[in-house]
Amino acid sequence: MEGEQMNIKVVKQIAECNEDCSNAIKEILKSKNVYLINVMGSPGTGKTSLIIELIKKLKDKYNIAVVEGDIAGQVDAEKIDSLGISVVQLNTDGACHIEAISIKNILGYFDLEEIDLIFIENIGNLVCPAEFDIGEDLKIAILSIPEGDDKVEKYPLLFSTADAVVLNKFDMMKCFDFNDNKVEEDIKALTSSSHVFRISSRTGEGLSSLVTFIEEKAKARIKK
Amino acid sequence: MEGEQMNIKVVKQIAECNEDCSNAIKEILKSKNVYLINVMGSPGTGKTSLIIELIKKLKDKYNIAVVEGDIAGQVDAEKIDSLGISVVQLNTDGACHIEAISIKNILGYFDLEEIDLIFIENIGNLVCPAEFDIGEDLKIAILSIPEGDDKVEKYPLLFSTADAVVLNKFDMMKCFDFNDNKVEEDIKALTSSSHVFRISSRTGEGLSSLVTFIEEKAKARIKK
Numbered sequence: 001m002e003g004e005q006m007n008i009k010v011v012k013q014i015a016e017c018n019e020d021c022s023n024a025i026k027e028i029l030k031s032k033n034v035y036l037i038n039v040m041g042s043p044g045t046g047k048t049s050l051i052i053e054l055i056k057k058l059k060d061k062y063n064i065a066v067v068e069g070d071i072a073g074q075v076d077a078e079k080i081d082s083l084g085i086s087v088v089q090l091n092t093d094g095a096c097h098i099e100a101i102s103i104k105n106i107l108g109y110f111d112l113e114e115i116d117l118i119f120i121e122n123i124g125n126l127v128c129p130a131e132f133d134i135g136e137d138l139k140i141a142i143l144s145i146p147e148g149d150d151k152v153e154k155y156p157l158l159f160s161t162a163d164a165v166v167l168n169k170f171d172m173m174k175c176f177d178f179n180d181n182k183v184e185e186d187i188k189a190l191t192s193s194s195h196v197f198r199i200s201s202r203t204g205e206g207l208s209s210l211v212t213f214i215e216e217k218a219k220a221r222i223k224k
Numbered sequence: 225m226e227g228e229q230m231n232i233k234v235v236k237q238i239a240e241c242n243e244d245c246s247n248a249i250k251e252i253l254k255s256k257n258v259y260l261i262n263v264m265g266s267p268g269t270g271k272t273s274l275i276i277e278l279i280k281k282l283k284d285k286y287n288i289a290v291v292e293g294d295i296a297g298q299v300d301a302e303k304i305d306s307l308g309i310s311v312v313q314l315n316t317d318g319a320c321h322i323e324a325i326s327i328k329n330i331l332g333y334f335d336l337e338e339i340d341l342i343f344i345e346n347i348g349n350l351v352c353p354a355e356f357d358i359g360e361d362l363k364i365a366i367l368s369i370p371e372g373d374d375k376v377e378k379y380p381l382l383f384s385t386a387d388a389v390v391l392n393k394f395d396m397m398k399c400f401d402f403n404d405n406k407v408e409e410d411i412k413a414l415t416s417s418s419h420v421f422r423i424s425s426r427t428g429e430g431l432s433s434l435v436t437f438i439e440e441k442a443k444a445r446i447k448k
Contacts, residue, residue, distance in 0.1 A: 042266045043350045043379060044371025071351065073377050094381065096320060096351035124378070126267045127295065127320035127349055146370030146393065147268025153297050154348070155267060157318065169370065175399050 018132055021100035025107065025135025032112040035218040036120065038134055040158060041142030042151075043124030046168040048076045049201040050142060051119050055083055057211045062116040062222065067106055069098045069123050076121065086110060097128035100135055116222045126151065130158035138217055144169040145178045152186035160190040164197060164213060171200040242356055245324035249331065249359025256336040259442040260344065262358055264382060265366030266375075267348030270392040272300045273425040274366060275343050279307055281435045286340040286446065291330055293322045293347050300345065310334060321352035324359055340446045341438075350375065354382035362441055368393040373402045376410035384414035388421060388437060395424040 029036055039047050048068075055064055065086040068077040077089035088106050090098065103120065110118070120136065122129040141162035143151050146169060152159045159165055165187055167180055184196045195213060199206035253260055263271050272292075279288055289310040292301040301313035312330050314322065327344065334342070344360065346353040365386035367375050370393060376383045383389055389411055391404055408420045419437060423430035 042268065042348070042371075043375050044266065044368075070378055072380060075374060075377065094351075094355075096349070123351065124266070125320070125349055125351055127318075127347065128352070131318075144268075144370065146368065146396070147266075150299060151267050153299065154294055156296060172370070172399065175396065 018100045021104050022133040022135045025100060025104050026137075028104075028107060028112070029118075029135065029137070030221070032115075033221055034112055034115050034118060035138070035221045036118045036134075036136045037138045037140060037214070038120050038122060038129075038136035039140045039142065040122045040126075040129045040162075041124065041144075041166075041168075042126050042147060045124070045142045045144040045147065046201055047121050047124070047142055048079060050140075050166060050168060050199070051121055052079060052083065053201045053204070053207055054119070054211065054214070055080070055085055057207065058117065058214070059083070059085070063114050065110045065115050065118045067098075067103065067118065067120040069121055071095070071123060086115070092123060096123055096125050097132050098122050098134055099132050103134045117218065126155040126158050130155075130161055137221065138163050138214070140164045140166060142166045142168050143183070145172045145176050145180075148176075149178045149180070149183050152183055152190070156190055159187055159194070162191075162194050163217070164195045164210065166210065167196065167198045169200060169202070170198045170205055171203045242324045245328050246357040246359045249324060249328050250361075252328075252331060252336070253342075253359065253361070254445070256339075257445055258336055258339050258342060259362070259445045260342045260358075260360045261362045261364060261438070262344050262346060262353075262360035263364045263366065264346045264350075264353045264386075265348065265390075265392075266350050266368075266371060269348070269366045269368040269371065270425050271345045271348070271366055272303060274364075274390060274392060274423070275345055276303060276307065277425045277428070277431055278343070278435065278438070279304070279309055281431065282341065282438070283307070283309070287338050289334050289339050289342045291322075291327065291342065291344040293345055295319070295347060310339070316347060320347055320349050321356050322346050322358055323356050327358045341442065350379040350382050354379075354385055361445065362387050362438070364388045364390060366390045366392050367407070369396045369400050369402045372400075373404070373407050376407055376414070380414055383411055383418070386415075386418050387441070388419045388434065390434065391420065391422045393424060393426070394422045394429055395427045 074089045080087040197210045298313045304311040421434045
């Protein structure tokens with residue numbers, strides 16, 4: 001037994017280490033007046049499209065950067081790059097969520113003196129990303145109409161920690177049997193502090209109220 | 225240091241333990257002539273609805289049981305129960321996938337002498353479930369049209385290990401810009417052994433070919 005002990009490494013629990021790292025990010029961004037938004041939701045819920053539409057509405061007023069989280073590939077980062085926005089592609093090589101350490105390392109790629117707002121597109125997953133703070137000031141959770149109106153009940157953690165919940169693809173309400181009022185009630189039962197936005201990134205419906213919400217939240221930090 | 229050693233537990237790695245457990249399930253089910261199907265896909269892709277429609281088509285011929293995996297709640301298990309089908313609700317309390325040990329324990333709840341087919345509805349997640357075999361004979365991955373046609377590229381592991389890929393909500397092709405041939409090519413580029421089925425659980429379109437595929441695969445085991 002004694003001889004085998006050298007192989008035993010005692011490591012800090014991941015959650016604790018992640019918290020330290022998340023706090024370090026918060027300190028850095030506070031000192032640089034940068035506001036960080038973490039966008040989460042299922043695969044195909046419309047995270048990239050929403051970020052693109054938000055960028056279009058915000059880019060004349062603020063300097064924006066994006067971190068694109070994906071298990072593999074860089075198709076989304078290419079879309080953001082084509083808008084002339086600084087973007088870093090973070091490939092997690094199979095991991096189902098982004099951890100704070102990755103974001104801390106990525107901050108070095110941006111000129112934080114110049115940037116006001118950073119969007120992070122988390123991995124498409126309703127479960128794991130909710131468990132890991134990544135130094136963000138604002139969490140946006142997206143649920144799209146085709147996914148069904150039972151998702152808040154089934155995946156409560158993500159929605160209970162979100163500052164804003166976007167009901168996306170709202171133009172598809174005509175095609176699907178989705179009770180948006182029930183979903184809003186389910187969210188309110190989890191947390192009184194979350195705001196619900198009915199949006200279609202495709203038609204632009206509802207987008208301006210989310211833009212106003214983000215500007216309102218970010219203004220103390222950005223000082224513009 | 226010496227005094228603290230009693231707190232150090234050396235545990236087997238999860239992946240290895242999971243493989244042992246998965247193999248044990250395979251042995252048990254082989255000896256009982258039971259065929260096990262693992263159904264995976266995003267939240268809202270239509271896993272429950274597909275399982276329900278398959279049950280309706282198969283239940284007069286085979287004895288079926290279901291394991292409903294959810295992080296929380298039991299709404300899906302109630303739907304299955306109302307069909308008169310044996311069902312066990314597995315709540316993972318936050319975990320993003322099902323592991324083999326849970327399935328091994330659950331087998332004790334079923335009368336395996338009587339059962340021919342077991343469906344497992346995995347947690348809604350395109351990432352983590354793909355990493356854990358749970359003793360299944362067949363893996364079905366579902367991708368629904370509203371999720372978008374870039375998902376195979378972004379989440380390759382799940383689709384590369386699936387025996388069958390269901391393009392679900394195919395009746396929604398008229399509402400979305402989804403290139404099903406591109407998706408089929410992406411799948412074929414990952415694996416030559418996967419079969420692609422274009423299905424709508426709502427209209428019943430394409431369902432019978434998946435039923436035939438399952439019966440064909442299961443017939444050596446079930447001996448009916």
